[in-house]
Amino acid sequence: MARVDIPEIDLREVAVLRHAGAPDRRIASISDDSRQVEPGTLFYARETQSHGADRFVADALAQGAAAVLGSGLTPAPGVISIDRPEEAMADLILQANGWSSESVGITAVTGTNGKTTVSHLLAGLIGIDGEPVGVIGTLGWGLWSPRADYETTTNTTPGLIENWSLITRLVREGAREIVMEVSSHALTQGRVEGLPIRTGVFTNLGRDHFDYHGDIDAYLAAKAHLFTLPSLRQAVLNGGQSASETMLATLAARSDAPRTLCFALAPVKPIAGCGPTLSGHLESLEAGRLRLAVRGRGERASLNVPLAGRFNAENLLAALAARLVVGETLETLADRVGRLKAPPGRMESFKIGRGMTAVVDYAHTADALENVLSSLRESMPQGCRLGVVFGAGGDRDPGKRPLMGAVAERLADWAIVTSDNPRSESPEAIIEAIVAGTKAPESIDQIIDRHEAIATGIRRLADGRPGDCLLIAGKGHETGQQVGDQTLPFDDRLVVREQAREVAA
Secondary structure, three states: OOEEEEEEEEHHHOHHHHHOOOOOOEEEEEEOOHHHOOOOEEEEEOOOOOOOOOOOHHHHHHOOOOEEEEOOOOOOOOEEEOOOHHHHHHHHHHHHOOOOOOOOEEEEEEOOOOHHHHHHHHHHHHHOOOOOEEEEEOOEEEEOOOOOOOEOOOOOOOOHHHHHHHHHHHHHOOOOEEEEEOOHHHHHOOOOOOOOEEEEEEOOOOOOOHHHHOOHHHHHHHHHHHHHOOOOOEEEEEOOOOOHHHHHHHHHOOOOOOEEEEEEEOOOOOOOOOOOEEEEEEEEEEOOEEEEEEEEOOEEEEEEEOOOOHHHHHHHHHHHHHHHOOOOOHHHHHHHHOOOOOOOOOOEEEEEOOOEEEEEEOOOOHHHHHHHHHHHHHHOOOOOOEEEEEOOOOOOOOOHHHHHHHHHHHHOOEEEEOOOOOEOOOHHHHHHHHHOOOOOHHHOEEOOOHHHHHHHHHHHHHOOOOOOEEEEEOOOOOOEEEEOOEEEEOOHHHHHHHHHHHHHO
16 A cells, blocks of 8 residues: 655646546645545546445445545446546646656566576676666665665565656656566556556566465566566567466467567577577586676677576576667676676675685575576585575475475575565464475484574584585565564574574684
8 A cells, every 4th residue: 555646737637637537636646545535536447355345335435535546436416437548547647747657667577486686697698887777675775785775565566556656766766767576466466557667577487476366377477567568669588487388378369579588507508489589508607706708799798797506597597688688798798797796695705714704595395496596506616515494484385395305405405494574374384385395304403493494503603514514494574573463573594693602603
């Protein structure tokens, strides 16, 4: 629920609203929360999971709303009901602020894993030399900064009105491009309808959010909706993912033809129909750094990048492709790449003891956990041991829990299962479900308290030998732990630093 303030404008100055019978009234704000309505507010009446679009219309009018806008609304004085109210709101906001449809463009990144890293890298490619570029996503919102020092948002992808409020503020601060993470929930719930999304990026598809979508087909369909948005002009797809076939079919069904560029990391062969492809060959993978040879659109470049892991090579390709598809060149991009770095809580490493390493990462699905563990193993000296501390979130897709347990058992030498964000669920029950996916549950340590689990993991790591590594997965950059209806202060990175000092003492 949010509100966006705009310069005063008469509703009848917006052609689509005038044709829909808008009353001759001036408005200075838009809100989808009837409690925030005051004289001069346009109330956006929308349907949610819990109520119909008409639910708060009477309340908004009683609060003094200048008018109500929505779809399928019951006719009444001051109520404007049209088929695509989101597009009418976009026209209204752009016109009120004196922007043209070209004043701001959004690149939307969707996919199960990699949204935050791709968004951060992409924003860096645009803004590292000082160009203001906006960011909206898991880390928060604001003008891009290498430190990712942003203000928090309510969700990875905020609601539609909150999005417009943030976009308005970012444009007023000088941003003409915005990079936004777009979740499957947001695509299903209409949170990005009518936004000036020019480029859509698809990273990958794995198992997540089945508690909401039900199955993989519905989840994939939600992601594919990004490529139906009328404002889209360019598309970037993961050519190594069979799910991209759905995106290609979605694009082919359009009456227009957005420019499309695929990316793929060797040795994967791009799927049929991908057309132009940006390909990458991983030349070397060391702790915290990779060398990547890229080729595409008649250009070649060799990149030396301070990123860790094979999957981050793929994330970098996605970010590069998103700039190439709008007309930049590999030559200009290569100059900026070496100055990029991963966002906080994504493969963030810490030195422990005599040459051991702890890594904090946001991996919270089976696919993500497999990617990170595999990448760490690939960069470790032969014979060294890899441990993992992880859990799974409560009130979220329970089907992925045993899958995560199986991945940890297969790819790590030892594992500690602990609490993540249990929310309303029993931590013990979540841990039990994770361990149920293992073949030898007796070999998996179970420590409910996350602080103690990390401390135990660090002590075990410090007792090992140089080159050993410990992954602390699931929460990454987060600074709180959701227990019941409370969010308690908790930061994996702070605990790691604290324990590193203790073992060094």
